[in-house]
Amino acid sequence: MKPAPFVHHAPRSVEEAVDVLAQVGHDGKVLAGGQSLIPILNMRLASPGHLVDINRVAGLDRVEVRDGDVRVGALVRHAELEHHEGAYAALPLLRQALVNVAHPAIRNRGTTVGSIAHADAAGEMPAILALTEGVVEAAGPRGTREISPADFFLGALETCLAEDELAVAVRFPRFSPGTATAFAESARRHGDYAMAGVAAAVTVVDGVITDARTSFVSVTDVPSVLDLTEVLGGSEPADADWAAAAEVVRGHVEPEADIHATADYRRMLAGELARRVLAQAAQNAATTKGSSH
Amino acid sequence: MTTQMFGAPIRRKEDPRLLTGGGRYLDDLGQHALAAAFVRSPHAHARITDIDVTDAVDVGGIVAIYTWEDLPGKVAEPLPLLIPHPTLTHGRTGYALARDEVNHVGEPVVMVVATDRYLAEDACQRIRVDYELLPVVVGIENARDGAHLVHEDAPGNVAAHMVQETGDVEAALATAPHTLTLDLAIERSACMPMEGKGVYARWNDEDGELRIYSSTQTSTGVRAAVAAKLELPLAKVECIAPDVGGGFGVKIMHPWPEEVLVPWAARLLKREVKWAEDRREHFISSAHERGQLQKVTVGFDDEGRVLGLDVKFWHDNGAYTPYGIIVPIITSTQLLGPYKPGAYRCEFWSLYTNTVLVTPYRGAGRPQGVFAMERTMDAIADYLDLDRAEVRSRNFILPEEMPYDHGLLFQDGRPLKYDSGDFPASLDKLKKLVGWDDFEAYRAEAEAEGRKVGLGIGCYVEGTGVGPYEGGHITIETSGRVNVATGLTTQGQGHQTAFAQIVAQELGVPIEDVHVTTGDTRKMPYAVGTFASRAAVMSGNAIALATRNVKAKALRIAADALEVSEDDLEIVDGVVQVKGAPTTSMPLGTVAVLSNPLRYAFDDAAKAATQFAGTFDPDKPPVADDEEPGLEGRDFYSPTQATFANGMHAAIVETDPVTAEIRILRYCVIHDCGTMINPMIVEGQVHGGVAQGVGGALYERMAYDESGQLLNASFMDFLMPYASEVPHIEADHLETPSPLNPLGIKGAGEAGCIPVSAVIASAIEDAEGFPITSMPISPVELWELRQRHETGELPSLRHHHGQHQTAAAPSRDQEPTA
Numbered sequence A: 001m002k003p004a005p006f007v008h009h010a011p012r013s014v015e016e017a018v019d020v021l022a023q024v025g026h027d028g029k030v031l032a033g034g035q036s037l038i039p040i041l042n043m044r045l046a047s048p049g050h051l052v053d054i055n056r057v058a059g060l061d062r063v064e065v066r067d068g069d070v071r072v073g074a075l076v077r078h079a080e081l082e083h084h085e086g087a088y089a090a091l092p093l094l095r096q097a098l099v100n101v102a103h104p105a106i107r108n109r110g111t112t113v114g115s116i117a118h119a120d121a122a123g124e125m126p127a128i129l130a131l132t133e134g135v136v137e138a139a140g141p142r143g144t145r146e147i148s149p150a151d152f153f154l155g156a157l158e159t160c161l162a163e164d165e166l167a168v169a170v171r172f173p174r175f176s177p178g179t180a181t182a183f184a185e186s187a188r189r190h191g192d193y194a195m196a197g198v199a200a201a202v203t204v205v206d207g208v209i210t211d212a213r214t215s216f217v218s219v220t221d222v223p224s225v226l227d228l229t230e231v232l233g234g235s236e237p238a239d240a241d242w243a244a245a246a247e248v249v250r251g252h253v254e255p256e257a258d259i260h261a262t263a264d265y266r267r268m269l270a271g272e273l274a275r276r277v278l279a280q281a282a283q284n285a286a287t288t289k290g291s292s293h
Numbered sequence B: 001m002t003t004q005m006f007g008a009p010i011r012r013k014e015d016p017r018l019l020t021g022g023g024r025y026l027d028d029l030g031q032h033a034l035a036a037a038f039v040r041s042p043h044a045h046a047r048i049t050d051i052d053v054t055d056a057v058d059v060g061g062i063v064a065i066y067t068w069e070d071l072p073g074k075v076a077e078p079l080p081l082l083i084p085h086p087t088l089t090h091g092r093t094g095y096a097l098a099r100d101e102v103n104h105v106g107e108p109v110v111m112v113v114a115t116d117r118y119l120a121e122d123a124c125q126r127i128r129v130d131y132e133l134l135p136v137v138v139g140i141e142n143a144r145d146g147a148h149l150v151h152e153d154a155p156g157n158v159a160a161h162m163v164q165e166t167g168d169v170e171a172a173l174a175t176a177p178h179t180l181t182l183d184l185a186i187e188r189s190a191c192m193p194m195e196g197k198g199v200y201a202r203w204n205d206e207d208g209e210l211r212i213y214s215s216t217q218t219s220t221g222v223r224a225a226v227a228a229k230l231e232l233p234l235a236k237v238e239c240i241a242p243d244v245g246g247g248f249g250v251k252i253m254h255p256w257p258e259e260v261l262v263p264w265a266a267r268l269l270k271r272e273v274k275w276a277e278d279r280r281e282h283f284i285s286s287a288h289e290r291g292q293l294q295k296v297t298v299g300f301d302d303e304g305r306v307l308g309l310d311v312k313f314w315h316d317n318g319a320y321t322p323y324g325i326i327v328p329i330i331t332s333t334q335l336l337g338p339y340k341p342g343a344y345r346c347e348f349w350s351l352y353t354n355t356v357l358v359t360p361y362r363g364a365g366r367p368q369g370v371f372a373m374e375r376t377m378d379a380i381a382d383y384l385d386l387d388r389a390e391v392r393s394r395n396f397i398l399p400e401e402m403p404y405d406h407g408l409l410f411q412d413g414r415p416l417k418y419d420s421g422d423f424p425a426s427l428d429k430l431k432k433l434v435g436w437d438d439f440e441a442y443r444a445e446a447e448a449e450g451r452k453v454g455l456g457i458g459c460y461v462e463g464t465g466v467g468p469y470e471g472g473h474i475t476i477e478t479s480g481r482v483n484v485a486t487g488l489t490t491q492g493q494g495h496q497t498a499f500a501q502i503v504a505q506e507l508g509v510p511i512e513d514v515h516v517t518t519g520d521t522r523k524m525p526y527a528v529g530t531f532a533s534r535a536a537v538m539s540g541n542a543i544a545l546a547t548r549n550v551k552a553k554a555l556r557i558a559a560d561a562l563e564v565s566e567d568d569l570e571i572v573d574g575v576v577q578v579k580g581a582p583t584t585s586m587p588l589g590t591v592a593v594l595s596n597p598l599r600y601a602f603d604d605a606a607k608a609a610t611q612f613a614g615t616f617d618p619d620k621p622p623v624a625d626d627e628e629p630g631l632e633g634r635d636f637y638s639p640t641q642a643t644f645a646n647g648m649h650a651a652i653v654e655t656d657p658v659t660a661e662i663r664i665l666r667y668c669v670i671h672d673c674g675t676m677i678n679p680m681i682v683e684g685q686v687h688g689g690v691a692q693g694v695g696g697a698l699y700e701r702m703a704y705d706e707s708g709q710l711l712n713a714s715f716m717d718f719l720m721p722y723a724s725e726v727p728h729i730e731a732d733h734l735e736t737p738s739p740l741n742p743l744g745i746k747g748a749g750e751a752g753c754i755p756v757s758a759v760i761a762s763a764i765e766d767a768e769g770f771p772i773t774s775m776p777i778s779p780v781e782l783w784e785l786r787q788r789h790e791t792g793e794l795p796s797l798r799h800h801h802g803q804h805q806t807a808a809a810p811s812r813d814q815e816p817t818a
């Protein structure tokens, strides 16, 4: 469990990082918090010749709470975002999801942007990026570009980032007034990658659901958003047909089996968790009357 | 007397050091040693056809590459079969490096020695081994079926077949008013100490001496085994267990291939060599335990009293049997727990599979046995619609029946004879602690809220402190420092504290003055090892006896010097004084000075012992004929049999009606390990044991696929419970002293984990209303059982007390006979 030899690069700026990435091409890997990459290297599941360690790059460690969104730099650790009061006030869903990402020790080092760049179907934050209809900001030799989740996630552990591109930040847009969110997942042990997880955002205006959406952890191979407004819209939270929504969810997800759970079980879980988080979000949206909690 | 030390819940002396990074574990040693790494078999069963190392020799820093062909003499012979047994007719052991066949994924094939571990692993990656694949045997059913063989010369994959019987089971079952048959299964798990194995060897070429450090539970065992393999005089080999980060059984197995190879390479290369196991290696090349299939037939009367018990089980022993059949023997004997089984027969087959070998893991066969017995007790209760605790109590061995001889042989080859225990009192305490009689009210309340809860119970008896012996050695220095050595090893149990408490109490010295060394063959060459919950019983009593010897000597010398009678002396806070007249006194350090007549004074204290100091009787030799110099004492404790601890656990679980997620709401423990040296340490042991038990009940399994690949060989997929999965443990104790040893103590090391699978199965069954026959159980498995129950494939309990009872399905597996 020792990695194969590699060259360690420690650029100080985004430009320098991108330069090195361009030089080493497919033999290079960005190293952020290392919480996914280092185990892969130690088990020799990958042996890149060059690690481009971005931990010394200036300017990537900021959480910015802005009018329309929360912008998270590439070196912001999960723990920092989780505990950021401004971010929580603007978008409670961030903390609701982040407390489910591994354990505190891992959240102290792992980065939120890194987890999105890693694009694990079992990661929480890709699903949150999707539900918020967020943006990935990427820098490369050809300049910077902004990428939507739908374009960014190509498959499990696969994104549209080029070898020489660095994700410098992600932006999580705020929800419209009257929206509340909830997140739930079921893992074999607390903090493990979930067997299934569901994030929900429900908007209630004048006591009636006007918008309801969910995104998923571990049961779709790329984070996708399921719009349930057709099923739930127009109902009051007290008598919305959650069972019908759960049925649509079970039809939507495409879980796979592994040693921890069968596909059928995960499908059931996704439906049940969706029922719970939708009801909870709707309840919160109705009672907090227009605040975004 | 000094402050009461024996029995006091004092904090562990070793913790500040261990918790602040002061521990010295195997990999902290030998920073400049060469590093070993191994090419291990990627196949579960294959013939080695070729090994090509040419690509590896170019890797910088490579010092040596070895295959079986390079091994000389005894190093090339199979590893020892440590515990032979007459029924182990087809015992097999592996080689230090595979010779021509591999029998499980992870078996070592090539050893690489390099200047560091990174380079050694680089070289390993470049070594090509060609294999011809052989049919793979995975799982007990396949092994039993015998269509393919692990070892060609072990027909039916049977390593051992053993039957023990007392009474006429056939007749008892034939005449019993009721009989039931249960088919049960328990999965594999493993010790998973935080620190893996490791060996570091230093060869002193000038003196022809070898020093081995091993992360072992038996340094005397490793020393003897390596000396034999390397054909070295025992006097030229020493073995030290440094701080060891957990063992739980896997490190009592020895010698591991690496324990032979690393010292051998160190001698050959005349360099220090070290190997520290990594986690993946630990998963695929150490040891596992637990896997069994069981069939229980029980005959009982209308009151639920067991009249006859017929148990058959099939035990998965993995690829080899170096540790013999200790685990299934323990299952077959400890299954009986606190009960009288009437006539009893137990028959088992120990079977080979192409998987990691099986050696004792904390509990060592007991969790499986207790599972069989306790499932049976619950089945009887359900069958007769009796209270589950009541059925148990009707079958208890009563205190007035102690000592109770089961008429069987235990794992030490000695009679299975319980020395003491008060099972009715334990059950009583447990029922009060968990609120047994109020549970139905709680269940009704929970059901009103749409929640499903269940109550479970499990009882066990644990034979602890098996022989043959351990020793204690005490020396008191002129400073008053008390050095204590015992040969068995320590891996986090708190021995430095518990043993010091015994010495402080027996001798009358402050505990701060007592310094305990374990597992160092230089300090105590006679020892067996730490396993079978034996350290406190064996070394504890040996140390007490040794302390009594040294105390007697101290009093003799002091009596002489103070010109009083020994009987008038006592030792308080390290000072020998006249009872009632403490001004006539002498510190123990001074007694130590007097005990060792000196020619040379090297410090002030020593002056007093030199030839021209003080007065002496010119007609007596400086050292009396029947004395030895020095304030030293040594003794051994060797009991005729094990001492039997016991305990009873109860749990309340909640199962999610939709997702089948399982939560332990309460976990209650009553534990009786005789007289306690330190209740806080005992409680810690119980907590740790329960945590491992919870792992075995709800989380851990070895996910082998049919080709013998272990799919979850990492902590990401092998689910040890975190703190978040371990319930708060409510524990209470009963102290029924053992009549067998001077201190009245029984072992406590394994207790906590033994009944947990039985208890959780009992509780889930109670919540769900259908039988739970296989552990561990995960949410997805429970969810699938519910579906099978709904379709009628799985029968309901006959008399379930929750609302989820379905009408159909009259019986369990078998209708009553006769």
Ligand SMILES: Cc1cc2nc3c(=O)[nH]c(=O)nc-3n(C[C@H](O)[C@H](O)[C@H](O)COP(=O)(O)OP(=O)(O)OC[C@H]3O[C@@H](n4cnc5c(N)ncnc54)[C@H](O)[C@@H]3O)c2cc1C
Pocket (backbone or CB within 6 Å): A029, A030, A031, A032, A033, A034, A035, A036, A037, A038, A074, A100, A101, A102, A103, A106, A109, A110, A111, A112, A113, A114, A115, A116, A117, A118, A122, A123, A124, A125, A161, A165, A166, A167, A168, A191, A192, A193, A194
């Ligand atoms: C025991 C354990 C449990 C875990 N449990 C969970 C869990 O439940 N949920 C969960 O979501 N995660 C979990 N993780 C993973 C954790 O969240 C990681 O932090 C995250 O996956 C990756 O972030 P990182 O900063 O550590 O990235 P790294 O490990 O440094 O990198 C991961 C990958 O992303 C690439 N990368 C990183 N940053 C960038 C960037 N800025 N631009 C381009 N590419 C980049 C790297 O090249 C690499 O391929 C767990 C990790 C561990 C060790």
